[in-house]
Amino acid sequence: MTVKDKNITEVIKLATPTREEIKQVLNQFVDEMLTQDEQLKAAPVRKPADASIRQKIAAKPIPREGRPLTTAVSEMLTDIYAYGDNMRHPRHFGFVPGPSSLVSWLGDVLSSAYNVHAAEWTVSPTAVEIEQKLVRWFCDKVGYGPKASGVFVSGGSMATLTALVAARHKILTPENQHLGTAYISNQTHSSVIKDLHVIGLSDRQIRKIPVDADFRLDVNALKKTIMQDKANGAIPFLVIATAGTTNTGSIDPLKDITAICRNFNMWLHVDGAFGASILLSQRYRHVLDGIAAADSVSWDGHKWLFQTYSSSMVLVKDKADLLNSYYAHPEYLKDLESKHAHFNPADMSIELTRPARALKLWLTLQVLGSDKIGATIDHGVEMTQYAEKVLRNVPQVEITSPAQLAMITFRYAPQNLSEAQQDELNQQISQKMLATGFAGVYTTELNGHKVLRLCIINPNTAETDIKATIQKLTQICQNLVQQHRIAVGQN
Ligand SMILES: Cc1ncc(COP(=O)(O)O)c(C=O)c1O
Structure with a gap:
């Protein structure tokens, strides 16, 4: 030396x-x-x-x-x-919270400590085999047959994007892509519109279909719009249905939408980023009957499977659809090509170098067992139903959407306030509650009105947390109304 x-x-x-x-x-x-x-x-729940x-x-x-x-x-x-919001707090009901399990956290620590390069079977055969095994297990939960497959990606936005590239590739050509039209509802998550832009669609090629009174995509309006578009020379090629919308937890009518897609030779993607986890519940999985007909499904681990962030899956009914879009072995990766039909995540998704995201979910399932995870999902559904029961007994509360999956929305609507004042009141209730740090209750908008929204998926949320949160919200409402000298009835 x-x-x-x-x-x-x-x-x-x-x-x-x-x-x-x-x-x-x-x-x-x-x-x-x-x-x-x-x-x-x-x-x-938060430290600003x-x-x-x-x-x-x-x-x-x-x-x-x-x-x-x-x-x-x-x-x-x-x-x-x-600092910031503690998304693991049992009284954080905002957005879709992230009540990650300590086991997932440990799996994450292990995977990053070993810095597993999970792009190709040849480099990390065992980690990649585990990913394949998990993907297969989740495909079974969807009801997919033997041709199905999928990959782990960072989140729901990326899962849907991965599928939409495959949809475009399968149905459109570079020559007619400018005519392709995609259909979503006005309750579809904003990430899907971003994904549609990324695959090259302009706003003019994206149709926002209205929803029915239960916030589910209106299939009659869908059919009518598709037929009009076809008559005008467009090429309808893609519907994105949601299994568990972010605003209300509503589930689009999957069977009816499938029938339309079959009729018009369109790809059906189901955004199950939040709601697909219900498939692990023995008690409630039936609410997604029909999902097996979808061409692709996105499903987040970091929402209702209790994973740390960067955990999501895109599952496809036919593996060939992902391979056709993503298989691209250049000369410097020829050594990694396998003579056997191994599963290479890099051949089926956008990323090459990627962490072994499946391993933390694998560890979680190994340690907790799938029954426990299913029961924990049931708990979320039942806590949300409980919240609805409590809210129905608060005189000034109007339920704007009932408990669906693990979401409920409502608003305080004292009758002698105008609708605009009620909007302002609910906005302020949320802000004041956040300022107390007691519970994370945020707002959303439904039918043009400000409403309060609870997403209750944390295994440690108890009835007492829900009751106390609603009591505090009601107290805040009363104080606000009194401060503004607006007379309201007894609460
Ligand atoms: C229904 C739905 N789809 C997609 C997304 C986006 O997922 P991610 O934030 O993991 O990219 C969300 C996020 O809340 C969602 O609720």
Whole structure:
């Protein structure tokens, strides 16, 4: 070894934390994390980043000389991770919360520690085999036959995008792509419109179909619009139905939509990012009867399968549809081509280098078992039904959509306030509740009105949490009404 080589080795070694430092950091943070977890219910659902912490972050330099690992990590714990919404909190009912299991977290830690390169079977055969096994298991839950397959991706947006590329590839040609039209409802998640733009559709090629009184895509309107478009020379090629809309948890009429797609030779994608998990519930899986007819399904692990973020699947009825769109082995990956029909995630999706996202879900299923996960999903459905029961007994509350899957929406509607005042009232109720830190209750809009929305999927949410949240919301409502000297009836 030359003197120069020796220096280089020393410099690299100096920059690497010692074994002891790494163990110390891990012990300390695991301890803190578990303590926090045990005390979650007593903690606020969110810690807003005030001006002082924002200034502190703005003033943080990126140092030219490294600092001790322990110092840098403790600063991250206090200045970064401590802020924002705690999506694992049992009273966080906003968006679709992320009540990730500690087992998923551990699986995530393991997978990133080993930095598994899960693009190709040849490089990571065991991790890729596990992914294939899980994908098959979830395809069975959908009701797909032997030709089905899929891959893990980062989230619902990417899962749908992965499927839509396949749909476009199968049905349209580069020459007629400008005529292709896709159909969604006005309750479809915004990510789907982004995905449609990414595959090259302009707004003029996207039809937003109205919904019925239950927020389900109106099939008559769908059929009529498709026929009109065909008559005008367009090529209807894709319907995106939702199994569990973000606003209300509604499920589009899958069987009727399938019949339309078959009739017009169109691809049916089901966005099950949130709702597909109901397929693991013995008690409620029937609500998705008909889903097996879809050409593709997106299904998030990081929503109702209790995974840490970056966990989603795209499943297709026919593996060939993904391969036809994504198989592209260049000269520098020829060594990885297998003579056997191995499952290569990179041949079926957008990403090449990718983490082994399936392993944390694998670990979760191994440790908790699928029955427990199914029962936990049932718990969410039943807690939401309970919330509806409690809300129905609050005089000024109007249920704007009943408990569906794990979502319910409602609004405080004192009769002597105008609709605009009621909108303002509900917006303020949400803001005041968030400011207390007691519960994460956000708003959405339905039929042009501001409503409050609860998504209840956390296994640790109990009836007492729901009751206390509704009591506090009602109290906030009364205070607001009184402050504004607006007389309302007894609550
Ligand atoms: C129905 C539905 N589809 C798609 C998405 C987007 O998923 P992701 O945020 O994982 O990309 C969401 C997110 O909440 C959703 O609720």
